[in-house]
Amino acid sequence: MIRGLYTAVTGMITGEAKQSIVTNNIANANTNGFKSDNLSIKKFDDVLIQNYDKIVNGKNTKNTIGSLSMGSKIDDLNTYFGQGLLQATDKTTDFAIDGSGFFTVQRNDGITTKDYYTRSGDFHVDGSGYLVTDSGDKVLGKDKATNALGPIYVGDGKLQVDNSGNVSVNGVSQYKFATVDFSDYKTIKKVGDNLYDAASPMQNQNITVKQNSLEKSNVNVSAEMVNMMTITRNFESNQKVIQAIDETLGKAVNEVGTVK
Structure with missing residues (x-):
């Protein structure tokens, strides 16, 4: 459960960073010669999950279940140097x-x-x-x-x-x-x-x-608006996951095992 919380939080952090890049691109859509940026995201190294529930010859042995991603992180900031439109x-x-x-x-x-x-x-x-x-x-x-x-x-x-x-x-x-x-x-x-x-x-x-003549910005405003909406939706999804985990943890602490 705590791992899920960590994964959702890292998603929100990278989403916030990507939104800052998109916002800067849109703000410079009319800046002469401006080149748009894009943030590359990669995942953290997967965690190997194992347990000792498997019994062989009467003894508990290590059993590899699989791997679990621990969320995303910022990889690199890339600039797109494509040609902008020339305006007389x-x-x-x-x-x-x-x-x-x-x-x-x-x-x-x-x-x-x-x-x-x-x-x-x-x-x-x-x-x-x-x-x-x-x-x-x-x-x-x-x-x-x-x-x-x-x-x-x-x-x-x-x-x-x-x-x-x-x-x-x-x-x-x-x-x-x-x-x-x-x-x-x-x-x-x-x-x-x-x-x-x-x-x-x-x-x-x-x-x-x-x-x-002047070279205009190479920012594609329509594409950036779509990116911003996608980032916002992903941010909201991670936020709901965190709220759900928080409520579950609250019940585990305050209700489970309570003597009535």
Whole structure:
């Protein structure tokens, strides 16, 4: 009975975690470049059930009845990196990657400088003339003259980008977007602000960049709503199991064996 209680509780815990993921997906359904998450669930190791009720030659011997699952637990958080829909805009600082790959941005917290990666291309030019994200992180590119990696400076110039990611300012090709890709997407981790952190990025030279476009979120709202209803039903079922076990335990403690 206690084992059944434990199994139901673990089901509620994993259900609560899955509901948080689904809620976050729905909340970011309109976030540019957002990639949906999914929680993988696995079961605890089964417990072997045995007793000594079997009698052989007048002696009680071990009898294996079978195994019993002890419930579920969280296995891993997986991100679905499928392509989102591309939507045309009227802003020259809006960009979208068609296919695999990421833009590289640089964040300076006043102490350290670190590179991150994003699929969200809703950039703008800041007061210093640099191309930046909504969070103020500088978008990186390779300087055509020096081949050095650094922030893309636009100033007051007219920005134009071709499908290969070559950046021209006032008609002069000056940079190329520092777009990267990864051999193993399981190493990519979300760090907030629609950014990713990962080791060993590979330069992606065959990337397709669309100017005056944005990649929308790849969240399927209808599917997420169905997932939420399924999780809610499972949570309610586990809750009823716990209530039933609790009532049974109450009777066992308060009524069974009571002297009347």
